[in-house]
Amino acid sequence: MLPVIVALATTPTPAATPDPAIVTPGPLGFAAIAFIGIAVFLLVWDMLRRIRRGRYREEVNAELDAEEQARAAAAASETDDQDIDPAAPRG
Numbered sequence: 379m380l381p382v383i384v385a386l387a388t389t390p391t392p393a394a395t396p397d398p399a400i401v402t403p404g405p406l407g408f409a410a411i412a413f414i415g416i417a418v419f420l421l422v423w424d425m426l427r428r429i430r431r432g433r434y435r436e437e438v439n440a441e442l443d444a445e446e447q448a449r450a451a452a453a454a455s456e457t458d459d460q461d462i463d464p465a466a467p468r469g
Contacts, residue, residue: 403411
């Protein structure tokens with residue numbers, strides 16, 4: 379039995395040479411490539427949208443932080459001017 383299996387495993391099978399003009403991916407190959415292309419397009423579109431949203435949020439947060447620091451600096455400036463020497467006479 380073993381020699382038969384070895385003989386069958388080592389016997390080369392003739393390979394058919396297909397005509398290069400006939401070999402095409404067919405409709406299934408086209409559908410697969412179209413699906414991959416559409417998926418990549420949608421992923422890139424979503425990624426760009428998320429990056430843009432993050433950039434806008436960062437800009438708004440920077441503006442809010444700058445306004446808050448300006449208010450804190452103004453409040454500290456007013457407090458410092460009034461409380462330099464609380465025992466000194468006013469006016």
